[in-house]
Amino acid sequence: MELSDLDMQVDDVSLNQPFAFKLAGKVSGDPFSVDGKIGPVGDLAALDAACLPLQAHVKIDRLALAPYQALLGAWPTQLGPVDQAALGVDARVEQRPDGVRVTTGQASLKSALTLAAQWKIEMPDGQSVTVEQAGLAVDGQHVLDANGKLGNLTTDPSHQFTLDSAQLPRTWLARLRPPPRLLPLRRSRRARLRRARGSAACVRSWSAGLRARGSAGCRRSR
Numbered sequence: 306m307e308l309s310d311l312d313m314q315v316d317d318v319s320l321n322q323p324f325a326f327k328l329a330g331k332v333s334g335d336p337f338s339v340d341g342k343i344g345p346v347g348d349l350a351a352l353d354a355a356c357l358p359l360q361a362h363v364k365i366d367r368l369a370l371a372p373y374q375a376l377l378g379a380w381p382t383q384l385g386p387v388d389q390a391a392l393g394v395d396a397r398v399e400q401r402p403d404g405v406r407v408t409t410g411q412a413s414l415k416s417a418l419t420l421a422a423q424w425k426i427e428m429p430d431g432q433s434v435t436v437e438q439a440g441l442a443v444d445g446q447h448v449l450d451a452n453g454k455l456g457n458l459t460t461d462p463s464h465q466f467t468l469d470s471a472q473l474p475r476t477w478l479a480r481l482r483p484p485p486r487l488l489p490l491r492r493s494r495r496a497r498l499r500r501a502r503g504s505a506a507c508v509r510s511w512s513a514g515l516r517a518r519g520s521a522g523c524r525r526s527r
Contacts, residue, residue, distance in 0.1 A: 306372070307333055320346045323358065333372040337365045359400040368392045383481055385417030405429055419444050432458050436466070443481070447471050
């Protein structure tokens with residue numbers, strides 16, 4: 306990943322009042338932007354970054370995934386070639402003075418299939434996550450809604466979720482199945498097939514010889 310063409314603007318910086326900022330640039334050649342507000346920062350000596358008030362809007366119209374193939378690992382065949390896929394993100398992030406973090410947004414993956422996700426997630430503290438609402442659509446077809454909680458993230462993680470899927474026709478689901486894989490024939494099986502073909506060829510040759518001799522005998526008897 307390479308960041309380039311970075312441009313940052315900060316307006317009316319103050320430790321006692323929120324101030325606006327804008328950041329733009331390119332990541333691996335694709336443009337992105339972040340804008341929002343920070344503060345009030347307060348006393349720098351007592352600053353706790355985990356409680357620093359922050360509002361940010363992150364937007365990436367199109368992020369090509371080809372440069373990240375090594376990071377993506379196994380790529381589902383239903384999505385087509387990864388070097389033709391691209392991700393779009395439009396998200397808002399808020400951190401409150403009490404340390405609560407909230408994020409809302411949507412993301413889309415353009416590939417052989419078009420996946421669209423949207424969410425609203427809250428982190429009351431460093432130990433839990435509340436998914437107030439999350440949804441997924443595939444090629445414009447609403448597929449899934451989810452909500453629930455994750456707890457004890459750094460000790461003994463637990464989860465409780467509710468999933469609600471839409472009614473999907475089998476014909477629509479069929480195109481999401483991975484293509485069948487043709488398994489290579491084992492060597493012994495290939496050898497048996499070759500022997501079988503050879504035996505069939507010998508039988509055909511022997512039958513043809515018998516027919517030829519029979520025809521010759523008929524001509525001599527005449």
